[in-house]
Amino acid sequence: MMTGPAQIVKRRTTAQRVAFSLLTLASLLSFLALGAILYTVFRKGVSAISWEFLTKMPKSGMTQGGIYPMVLGSFYLTAGALISALPFGVISAIWLSEYAGGGWWVRTIRIGVNTLAGVPSIVFGLLGFAFFVNVLGLGASLLSGAFTLGILILPILIRAAEEALRSVPNEFREAALALGATQWRSVRTVVLPSAIPGIMTGAILGIGRAIGETAPILFTAAAIYKTRLPDTLIDTLMSRTMALPTHIFYMATENPRGWQAVDLQFGAALLLLGLVVCLNLGAVIWRTRVRRRKQW
Amino acid sequence: MGIDLRSLSQRGGAGFLRVLRERWDRPVFAALASVSLIALGLILFFIFSEALPLFRTISLSNFFGGTWLPTVEPNRFGILPLLTGSGLVMVGALVVAIPFGLAAALFIAEIATGIIKDIAKSVLELLAGIPSVVYGFFGLMVLAPILQQIAHIPYRRTALLASLILGVMALPTIASLAEDALTAVPRSYREASLAMGASRWQTMWRVTFPAAFSGIIGAVILGMGRAIGETMAVLMLSGNAAQMVGSFLKPVRTLTATIALEMAETPFGSEHYHALFGIGAVLLIITLAMNWIAEALRGRLARKHGS
Amino acid sequence: MVTGTHDTKRETTAREWIRRNFDTQGVIQTEGLSFYYGKERVLQDVSLSIPLDGVTAIMGPSGCGKSTLLRTFNRMYELYRGARAEGKITFLGQDLLKADPVSLRKHIGMVFQRPNPFPKSIFENVIYGPKVHGIRKKSELQDIAEESLQRAALWDEVKDRLKESAFSLSGGQQQRLCIARALAVHPEVLLMDEPCSALDPKATDKIEQTTRELAEELTVVIVTHNLQQAARVSDHVAVLLAGGELAEFGPTRTVFDSPSDDRVCDYLCGRFG
Numbered sequence: 001m002m003t004g005p006a007q008i009v010k011r012r013t014t015a016q017r018v019a020f021s022l023l024t025l026a027s028l029l030s031f032l033a034l035g036a037i038l039y040t041v042f043r044k045g046v047s048a049i050s051w052e053f054l055t056k057m058p059k060s061g062m063t064q065g066g067i068y069p070m071v072l073g074s075f076y077l078t079a080g081a082l083i084s085a086l087p088f089g090v091i092s093a094i095w096l097s098e099y100a101g102g103g104w105w106v107r108t109i110r111i112g113v114n115t116l117a118g119v120p121s122i123v124f125g126l127l128g129f130a131f132f133v134n135v136l137g138l139g140a141s142l143l144s145g146a147f148t149l150g151i152l153i154l155p156i157l158i159r160a161a162e163e164a165l166r167s168v169p170n171e172f173r174e175a176a177l178a179l180g181a182t183q184w185r186s187v188r189t190v191v192l193p194s195a196i197p198g199i200m201t202g203a204i205l206g207i208g209r210a211i212g213e214t215a216p217i218l219f220t221a222a223a224i225y226k227t228r229l230p231d232t233l234i235d236t237l238m239s240r241t242m243a244l245p246t247h248i249f250y251m252a253t254e255n256p257r258g259w260q261a262v263d264l265q266f267g268a269a270l271l272l273l274g275l276v277v278c279l280n281l282g283a284v285i286w287r288t289r290v291r292r293r294k295q296w
Numbered sequence: 297m298g299i300d301l302r303s304l305s306q307r308g309g310a311g312f313l314r315v316l317r318e319r320w321d322r323p324v325f326a327a328l329a330s331v332s333l334i335a336l337g338l339i340l341f342f343i344f345s346e347a348l349p350l351f352r353t354i355s356l357s358n359f360f361g362g363t364w365l366p367t368v369e370p371n372r373f374g375i376l377p378l379l380t381g382s383g384l385v386m387v388g389a390l391v392v393a394i395p396f397g398l399a400a401a402l403f404i405a406e407i408a409t410g411i412i413k414d415i416a417k418s419v420l421e422l423l424a425g426i427p428s429v430v431y432g433f434f435g436l437m438v439l440a441p442i443l444q445q446i447a448h449i450p451y452r453r454t455a456l457l458a459s460l461i462l463g464v465m466a467l468p469t470i471a472s473l474a475e476d477a478l479t480a481v482p483r484s485y486r487e488a489s490l491a492m493g494a495s496r497w498q499t500m501w502r503v504t505f506p507a508a509f510s511g512i513i514g515a516v517i518l519g520m521g522r523a524i525g526e527t528m529a530v531l532m533l534s535g536n537a538a539q540m541v542g543s544f545l546k547p548v549r550t551l552t553a554t555i556a557l558e559m560a561e562t563p564f565g566s567e568h569y570h571a572l573f574g575i576g577a578v579l580l581i582i583t584l585a586m587n588w589i590a591e592a593l594r595g596r597l598a599r600k601h602g603s
Numbered sequence: 604m605v606t607g608t609h610d611t612k613r614e615t616t617a618r619e620w621i622r623r624n625f626d627t628q629g630v631i632q633t634e635g636l637s638f639y640y641g642k643e644r645v646l647q648d649v650s651l652s653i654p655l656d657g658v659t660a661i662m663g664p665s666g667c668g669k670s671t672l673l674r675t676f677n678r679m680y681e682l683y684r685g686a687r688a689e690g691k692i693t694f695l696g697q698d699l700l701k702a703d704p705v706s707l708r709k710h711i712g713m714v715f716q717r718p719n720p721f722p723k724s725i726f727e728n729v730i731y732g733p734k735v736h737g738i739r740k741k742s743e744l745q746d747i748a749e750e751s752l753q754r755a756a757l758w759d760e761v762k763d764r765l766k767e768s769a770f771s772l773s774g775g776q777q778q779r780l781c782i783a784r785a786l787a788v789h790p791e792v793l794l795m796d797e798p799c800s801a802l803d804p805k806a807t808d809k810i811e812q813t814t815r816e817l818a819e820e821l822t823v824v825i826v827t828h829n830l831q832q833a834a835r836v837s838d839h840v841a842v843l844l845a846g847g848e849l850a851e852f853g854p855t856r857t858v859f860d861s862p863s864d865d866r867v868c869d870y871l872c873g874r875f876g
Contacts, residue, residue, distance in 0.1 A: 016497035020407055026399030030471070031419045033464045037426065037434050044437075088332035095329035099322050102684060109333060115587045116336050118518065119580065120525025122552045126559070126576040127339050130346050134564055154336060171719035175781070178679060178713040179732040179788055182705050184321035189731070190721055205425075212427025215527040215552070219560040245429040245528075252433050253532055262437070269433045273426065280425040284418050318705060 038277070041270050048267025062225060062251065063261040067268055069229055073142070073241035074211055074272075077221065080146025081153055081210045086203060089157030093199075096158070097165040098187050110162075117155035124152040125216040133220055142241045145221020152216055153206040160202020164195040197290040201283050208279035212272060214245040222246035224254070244272045340580065347577040350570035359574060364538040364549075366558060366568045373571040375578065377540045381455070381548035382524055385534060388459025388544055389466050389523040394516060396463075397470030401515075404471070405478035406500045417472070424468035432532030435461040440533070449545050453535035456544040461533055462523050470519035477511025477594070478504060482601050507601070514593035521586035525579060527552040551575050618820075621791065622655060625695055630655050630792060630822045631676055631711075636690035638671055638847065640683065645671050646847035648690070653792075657838030658814060658823040660855070662830065664870065668847035669826045670716075673794050676824065677711040678704040695791075709736060712785035713794040717801045718777035720769035720784070725761050728769050728780055732788035747787050754820075755783035756813045775806025782813065793817065795825040799832065811836050830871065834859060842867050 056066030100106045128148025138144045168191050176186035223240035230236045251258045251265045258265065350359070354373055361374025404416050439460065440452050447456070481504050489499040505512070535547020536557060555572050562569045621630065629652030638646035645668040653659050653676075661669045674680040675688050681704065692699040699707065720728050729748040730738075738744060748765070752758040757779040761772070769780055778798055785793060795814065799807040814836050817823055827833050833840055833855065840858050842851040850864045862868045 012495050012498070016495045019497045019501070023399045023403050023407060026396050027403035027416065030396045030400050030423075030464075030467055031416065033467070034419050034423045034426075037430070040438050041430070041434065088328070088335075091325060092329040092332045095325040099325050100329075111588075111591060113333070113336065114591070115584055116339065118521055118525075118583060118587045119339065120527065120552060120583055122525070122527040122555050123339070123343060123576050123580055123583075126346075126555060126573060127342050129559060130342050130573070131338070151335065151339070154332060158332075169719075171715065171717065172721060174679065174682065174715060175719045175721065175784075176731070176735075177682070177704075178677060178708055178715075179735060179784065180705055180708040181731075181735045182318045182321070184318075185735055187321075189735075194722055208425055212425075212429065214427065214429040215556055218556055245427055248429050248433050249528060249532065252436050265433070266437070269430055273430050276425055276427055276430075277422055280422050281418070284421055288414075 038273070041266060041273050044263070045266035045268075045270030048263045049270060053264075053267055054271075057228070058225075061257050062247075062255065063257050063264070067244070067247065067264075067271070069226060070242045070244045070247040070268070071271070072229070073243040074245070076142055076236070076241065077146050077149060077217060077243055078207055078210045080142065081149035082203065082207060084147055085150035085154045085157055085206070089154055089202075090161050090199060092158045093161030093165055094187060094192070097162050098183070098191065113155050113158050117159060120215075121152060121213055122215040124148055125218060125220060127151065128216055128220040139238065140220055140222075140240050141238045142221055143237045145217040145241070145243075148216045148220045149210045149213060152213060153210050156206050156209060157202055160205065161195070161199045164198025164202065165191060167198065168194045197286070201287050201290075204279055204283040204286075208276050208283070211279070212245055212276050214249055217243060217246060218249075224250050244268060248272065343573060343576045343580055346573035347570060350567065350574050353567060354571075359571075362540060364554070366571060371567065373567070373574070375551065375554075375575060377538050378549055378551045378554050378575065379578075380540055380542075381534065381538075382550040382552070384455050384541070384544070384548055385458045385462060385530055385550055386520060386523040388455060389462035390516070390520060392460060392463025393466040393470050393519055393523075397467045397515075397519065398474055398512065400467070400471040401474035401478060401512075402500065402505075405475045406496070406504065417475075420468040420472050423464070424472070428465065428526060428528040429532075431461050431465055432529040435529060435533045447545070451535060451545070451547055453533055453547055454545050455534055455541070455548045458530045458534035458548075458550075459544065461529050462526055465526060465529060466519040466523045469522045470515050473515030473518055473590075473594075474508075474512045477508040477515060477597055480511065480597060480601065481507045508597065510593045510600075511597040514590035514597070517586050517590040517593070521583045521590070524586075525552060525583050527556050531556050551579050617791070618655075621695060626655055628696070629653050630695060631699070631824075632691075632693045633672075633675075634691040634693075636672075636675065636688065636692060638668065638675060638680070638689070639685075639687045641685040644847065646675075646843075649843075649847070649849045651841055651849060651852045653822060653824055654839060655822055656818070658818045658825055658836050659839040659841065660833040660837035661824065661826045661841045661843065662828060662833050663843035664845055665828060667843040667845050669828075669843050670796050671847070672843065673713075673796055673824060673826050675699075676792070676794055677708050677713055678702075679713065709788055710790055711792045711794060712788055712790035714778070714781050714785055714796065714798045716797045718774055718781055720772075720777050720780050723769060724766050725769050725772070725780060726765040729783050729787050731784060736788065748783075751783040751787040752780075754786050754817065755779045756809065756816070757783055773806070775802050775809060778802060778806070778810060779813065782810075782817075786817075790821065792822045792824065795823065797826050797828065799827075799829075807832075842870065844870070 053066045054071060055068050057068055059065035096106060096110065125148065128144055128151070132138050132144035132147050133140055172190045172194065173186050176190045177183070181189070221241055221243070223242050226240070226242055230239050248265065248268050251261070251268070350373070359373060360376055361372065362376045363372040363374045364377050365372040400416070400420065404413055408416055435457055440457055443449070443457055444452055485503050485507055486499055489503045490496070494502070530550045531553040534550060534553060536549045536553055537547040538549040538554070541548050555575055558568070559572055562572060631653040634650050636646060636649040637644060649672065661672055663669050671680060675692060680686045680688065688700060694702070694707070694711065721731065726748055729751050730744045733744060733747050738747070749758060752761060757776060760776060769777060772780060799810050802810065811832065814823055814825065825836065837855045839853065840855045841849060842858065844850045844866055851858050851862055851867045859871065862871060
């Protein structure tokens, strides 16, 4: 059999076509996983979502009624985590990017921060349990949970903020300093404003992460079932709280009557999934818009 | 009347106050940044310091022994079954995540263009952002019944079920990091190959992929780290039987799930408590090591191609 | 103080004062200035004196340290790691290397290679410096903005769009905005680091013209690798050679017509020839 140049080219294009089809198919399958999860949870959960579901207390061992306290608890935990971590994250990032220089130990810190972003969340739970619950004596409480989540998202926030700061062109800093601005002045009036969109994107991603985390609050903050909301602020902060992700977990695995309320379970899962997807999608869309608008 | 140049000298009369006004930033930022960075460093310290007391009563070989019986006398704190459980689930997850993740990476880096590429990247990002408890819930409510029916397994929760879901969870990590590695390969390599008449597929397979190889291995290792450290999904799906098993069709217990299951009922400062921190320390060492190896591999890739 | 409340009369007085005291000595003087990045020496033993009047050009082949020399005058080199200056520099008789860089830069302004306006409005760009130096009054800031933009020959083009982003301007306009921004602080000296290297010939022409006009009011030091440009705009010229050695310093005509150093002759002829 002859193998002329034409055949070689033909065989090659066939190989390419087969390979590309396989790769595309495999990718499509992985992207379908997202579709499958979103679709199933939506289809089975959407019937449970109603105004009452979101604003009423749970009833009869959580097999009826709403999930208001879980939503509220998740909101408090996430807000607490962000409030306690964001200032430290931004300040650390400013120091790393603007003041610390480029020595070997700064690079080491940077690698350390990156590494901590990959530490399993259950380890953060252990830390929170040992430090906030026991050593600081806060007990298993909303405050302990919020601080634990805060430490969990701190590396994420530092990384995002530092990246945003470092992407601000050096020309801006030079221009400000050459005009007689002090370094802080140049950071505050020129560098930081240019980095705000990037920092905000990081904060949104941090919120998305904190709101869905379960393992770190499992034994630092989570209550399985509370029939009423705490009365005072102190009480709210210092007592265990219900939260969306732990609620989903308890209902699906530990509540013997969970099967009586599968719809409500899917409803809660849909709510959490929807929140997280919206936050992430919002961050992605915002980031592309900011990048497109950027003029340097 | 002239120019007052006294302000040029740092030793002027009002020097101290001005220094205070203009130079406060560096020390203040350094101090506050140290606080948060030290707080992060405390994680390492705390996990290890809470694990150490265990070894006053238990030898290292007992800790890596074959029986985990923390609450029944005589207590045994051998984490081998948990290690094998974690390992088994991780291997299963990688079988799913590596081929699909690398396919997705190649698709995004080399095949897709324009809006398709942007959408595919966003899908990966969303997939990575889904909370693990939702993955666990989905696996339990949707995938478990299907799997049980297809494979005729007596158990609802098995290593297989956990592996499948964990594979989907590790996929975006592997895909997006491998895609970074592929994109980091200089254009000139590709252009040289294409200019010699190689097809896009040949270029991709023989030039780009090998050039990015160390970065791709790094991506896979980070995916492994993600799979080992994952808690909620495996807790909900793997069945949590703390026994040595070699089968995907049986329930297993992982390191992470053990901590999540037992920490709440453990008395503060007890042997069991320290043993759970021992597990945490093991987890920490594994994931840190994987992170560093992956980082080193990615760094090597960047140096090799001079970017 | 020249900063703060400012008017042309006062600036004239300040210039007169400098002229009375430093006319023979020069505004900026270096003596045996050497400069290092880490272990690498970029300038060796440079001694020169920047005269009060006219434009002084610093030229030389690329990598000879001309930008570095310029950046010692306002201590901008301190931003780079491992940078170190040895020797003596004085500004109006004061030791410049011991001065406080922040207040020094009020007196010595700088324009960079590439236009680098802030991502703010045109107006905000111009008044950035005055605001840094404590001027708050809106009307005063407006006056400074108008005056500075006029001195940079940009006012007529932007007076109706002061609130627009600085990035809406063309490259040449952006560079003139940067000049206006530097002038708004009312410096005694303006350093220009190859200000036209990113611009087209027409914009370059405009900047050169502006530079000539500015030299009537303040001392201008310009770095350029373009010999024609040096010939066009400068009154004095310093030629640095590879290795950071100052080979020639004097009135532009003299240096161009009869350089005393053979290597400078090669450099000049090689380009013109």
